[in-house]
Amino acid sequence: MENNCINISFALFLVNLMIYWINIALRRSKALYKLGTIITISINLLLSTSLILRWISNGYFPLSNLYESLIFLTWGLTFLQLILEQQNRSPFVGSIATPVGLFIIAFASLSLPENMKEASPLVPALRSNWLMMHVSIMMISYATLILGSLLSILFLVLYNIRNRKKNNIKSNNATKQLSRITLLQSIDNLSYRTIGLGFPLLTIGIVAGAVWANEAWGSYWSWDPKETWALITWLVFAAYLHSRLNKAWEGEKPAILASVGFVVVWICYLGVNFLGQGLHSYGWFL
Template identity: 70%
Template sequence: MNSNLIENTLINLSFAILLFTLFVYWINIAFTNLKMLSNLGKICTLAVNLCLSSTLIIRWIENKYFPLSNLYESLIFLTWGLTLVHLILEQQNKSKLIGAINTPICLFIIAFTSFSLPSEMKKTVPLVPALRSNWLMMHVSIMMISYALLILGSLLSILFLIIYKVNLKNSNINQKRTNYRIQMSTSIANNSALYSDRMSILQIIDNLSYRIIGLGFPLLTIGIIAGAVWANDAWGSYWSWDPKETWALITWLIFAAYLHSRFSKSWAGEKPAILASIGFLVVWICYLGVNFLGKGLHSYGWLS
């Protein structure tokens, strides 16, 4: 069977499974006692990861180099990384929130990969001399895994802000209702319990986001250092202020500021979450935005 046909089948199957998985996780959020749905969500995510693993392996064998040389391959690898991180974190934390927020972003990436990218960008081409190095596998794979962790951690911070704002709004409404103590006494008691539950959820989300970003930041650091060593080997300079390098540094600084604020406890709650949410946008600018310009030393196989 044609390898391209197998790849397309696996990618389309991944899309279909992710769409089904999305409904599984969201229904599981609504009906918290259905343990069967949690297990089904994990099985579906594992199936997607295996499909993407097979796709990458096929391209690796067929082309005889690690499949991270163009936009199509990197998007597949990013989704593979997101599903892998999802499975590991969900196994450790037993949290349904991870699947509920990770599955939509994976579905979006695969949809973009399948339906938006032109077929020419999916084809493999011989590597340019700068990419014919073992650093391709080390540098790019570490960066992509760090992106997966930082994206997931930032998504949790965005969820934190949404729940925090809703909670704050409801708290203000409850404050205005205190003039109706007799009529609203039971309602206020129920709302107080709901407020307590939301505060507990906020703490869980905040801590989980902090831990995930704390894992992604060292990998980002290692990836940038590995990239600098590779750049010196390929271009004779450790740092050339290429657009990709500049935005990688901006990404590093934002998440360094986030972690510093958490370590020093100078900020808590909303402010670090806002910083991590900004980091979510910056990661995507670093990963995709600068490459859409088609300029710089990192535009090989993208839009150049």
């Protein structure tokens, strides 16, 4: 049942990817938008079912290994996508979130060794209520920051396209140009608000992790590679929000910083862990 939920989710992600991209090509068809939303809800419910079944079966919140965290991250992305779409009624959110969700679910299902998908008894350090609080908040913060950074990347793409065409725009196309500027501002503001939500979640997650580390290992901070990259991630997005709040940077520059943050989040989440070093390692490559 659990595997069936994941496999169906993968298939629906493929369908949704085509729907969202066709929707953009057809200039925002309401019927396709509604269909994409319904499929996203279905994916989220399937992932929820998979996580709940795993929770019931194993007796602990399913966030103890890489496979479970990937499924939870995908659930978080679809959940946030639904929230942002309801607030903004824009197909662009789904068009950038769906490929990432598809990649994550494909990686979890097809690339991970079978032994990494299997649940195993929790080690003593993980037998704590902090498992649910710390890891779930961190994963939701990752999902939020990833989505906000993707919006900044989309902003940069559209911004550069607009600049290339700027010199070729004639006076009778002024309305069209104004429409593009409004779209860019909308995407930029949505990225800012999304990252503004993800940053405090990241902060809470890091603080909760420090408290848990002290309880489990006797030290709040040990400069473990995961901890170090979590701090780097925090600093990157702190710099982004600082530049936006004091209006030192506007438009392209903060969007570039947020795009860097997209890479940093993935290094923090996956890159460091796969090196097989530190207390947070999944130990796959080494």
